[in-house]
Amino acid sequence: MKRIFKALLFFIGLVLVWQALSFAHVWSPVLFPSPVSVGRYLWGAAGDGTLAGATVVTLKRLLLGYAAGLLIGLPLGLLTARFNVLNDTLGLLALGLQTLPSVCWVPLALLWFGQSETAMLFVVVMGTLWSVIIATDNGVRNISPIFVRAARTMGSRGFHTWLKVILPAALPFVVGGMKQGWAFAWRSLMAAEIYVTILSGFGLGSLLNDGRELNAMDQVIGIMLVLLFIGLIADKMLFSPWERLLRRRWGTAK
C-alpha cells in the first residue's frame, strides 16, 4: 500500500509540474497543452466512445497477433533446440529476422495483404515470432543437463521429458522472450497504425495520427498517455505474475 501511495504522489507531482509550466506560458499552448486540456480531451473521447472503440481495435490486433506468434514460436523454438538441422537453418533465419526492426515489415505487409486486418496481424506476428523462437531455443540450450538425466532415471521419456522437464526448466528464458516479443509486437503495431489507415477499424495509432493532422496537441498527448497506461497494465497483468512465480520458485530475480 505504501508503495502505491509513493507512486501516486510521484505522478501527481509530475502533473503539477506540468500544470505549472503551462501556466508560466514558456511555450505556446498549441504545442504544450495543459494537463487540464488533455484531461478534457480524454474525458470527451471516453464519453463519446472513440477511446474505448480504438482501444478495443488495437488490443484485439495486438492480442490476436501476439497469441499467434507465441503459438507458432514456442514449438519452433523447441524444435530448433532439438534438431541441429533446424537450428542451422531456421535458427539462423530467426536470428537474422529478429535483428530487423519490426516496423520494416509494414511496407511488405501492405503490398502483400493490402490495407487490411491481415496486414496488421502479419506485422504483429513478425514482431513476436522471432524473439520467441530465439528465447525458447536459448532457454532449452541453457538448462542444466542434469535435470534431463535425473528425469530419465525416473522413467521419463521423449514427449514427457519435453513437457514436464525441459519446458519448465527453460521457463525463465521463455518468459524473458515472451516479454521481448510483446514489446516488439506493441511497437510494430503502433508504427503500422500510425503509418496506414485501415478502414476496418481505427486503432489508437490512427487516433494519434489524427491528432497530428488536426494539430490537436491535447489529443496527441492524451493518446500517448493511454498507450503508456496500456503498456504498464499489460506488463503488470501479463508478465508480473509469471515473474513473481519464477522469483518464488527459482529464488532468483530472473
Add this chain to the structure above:
Amino acid sequence: MTLQTEFQNEVASKLSIQGVSKHFRSGGRDVHALDNVSLEVGDGEFVCLVGPSGCGKSTLLNIIAGLEHADGGQVQADGAPILQPGRDRMMMFQEPALFPWLDVLGNVLFGLRLKPSLSRAERLEVAKFYLRLVGLEKFQHAFIHELSGGMKQRVALARALAPNPRVLLMDEPFAALDALTREQLYGDLQDIWQKRKKTIIFVTHNVREAACLGDRVVLFSPHPGRIREQFKIDLPRPRDINSVELARYSTAITAALKNRTLLETKETE
C-alpha cells in the same frame, strides 16, 4: 501393484558387471575410461567405488544406470542385461538435481507419477512416507531454493527411494556438503539402507567415507580405468566415521591408493 507392495521392501538386485570397457572422446583425445572391468555385487550389498579422478567410476555408475552404454562387456541386473534407465535403479548425483519449478513434495512425486498403477492418493501417501523417512515432512511445500544443501540431498534421496527401486546408485552425493551435515547423512543413509534393504553402489573420492558406508570398498586406478584392489569392511553398524577401527581401514586403503599413484608417476616418467 498395490500400496501394500509399494511399502514392502523390494528384493534388492544382484548386479553382475562383466568385462565392461568404455572409450570416449574428450577434447579431441581418446579417453579409455574403463578397461575390462568385472565386479559382482550381491543383493542388498553396499559397495563403495573409490579412486582418483578419471578412473571411470562415475562412468561405470552411468552404465549401470543405463544412461550410457558400454563399448564392450555388459551389466546384468538379476540376470537381465541393462539396456536403458529403469525405475528399479535410481540414481543420486553430486548436485541434488531437484526441479526448481516443483516444491519438495512435487519433486518426490515426479517419479511416482510415472508409475501408472498407483492412484493419486496412494502416490501422495508414498511420497509423504519417504519425506518422513528423511525427516523433511514439515518441508513438503517448501521450494527448493529455500532448503540448505543437506536438506536438498535429503529430498533427492527421498525422490530416489520413492519409486521403491532395487538398486540405489549414488555419484558423490555428499561431496558438496559441509562436514557436519555429511556426518549426519552418513548415519541417516546407513539407517535407511538397513530399513529399506537396497543394493547401493556409492561413488566417492573420500576414502574414509567409503570405509564408513561400504560393506566393500573397490579401489579403481585411472588411465585406463581398472579395478585395482578390493577391501572388505568388517565393522558393525551403525559406523561412526571418527572411530579408530574405521581409521585403520581407511589408512590401509589410502596407502594402497598412494602406492598405486606413485607407481604410475614412475611409469609415465
